[in-house]
Amino acid sequence: MSTLTRLTSGGQVTLPKEIRVKTNMQPGDFVEVQLDEEGRIILTPKKLVNANQAYFWTEEWQKGERKADEDIKNGRVKRFKSTADAVRYLEDKA
Incomplete structure (x- = not known):
């Protein structure tokens, strides 16, 4: 799945609703951000555990x-x- 989104002047990106639904992401959830060897940005949803x-x-x-x-x-x-x-x-x- 691929889609375009725009980077704001504050460095924010809006994740498309379809992706948020498929990954069960909710407002306030954490996202791990990685940069791979080819310069691609990888976002991985994370949940905190008590x-x-x-x-x-x-x-x-x-x-x-x-x-x-x-x-x-x-x-x-x-x-x-x-x-x-x-x-x-x-x-x-x-």
């Missing part, structure tokens, strides 16, 4: 999430009717 939730986006945590998703997909899970049932199951395994 510091107390940043652990979730670490590679180590995401690896665990992918493993859990795989276990669920392949039926390698056990469901319990209560917490007490789960504790009994774990105690029996110990």
Whole structure:
């Protein structure tokens, strides 16, 4: 997708609505700006994460999430009717 937009005297560029919609960008969102070797400007939408939730986006945590998703997909899970049932199951395994 390509379109023209104009740079204002203040250095601002308006992103076309179609692009904002397709990238789920909202007013106030952040955009990473990079310049590649050929002199092209690359804009990448970014979302901020609260510091107390940043652990979730670490590679180590995401690896665990992918493993859990795989276990669920392949039926390698056990469901319990209560917490007490789960504790009994774990105690029996110990």
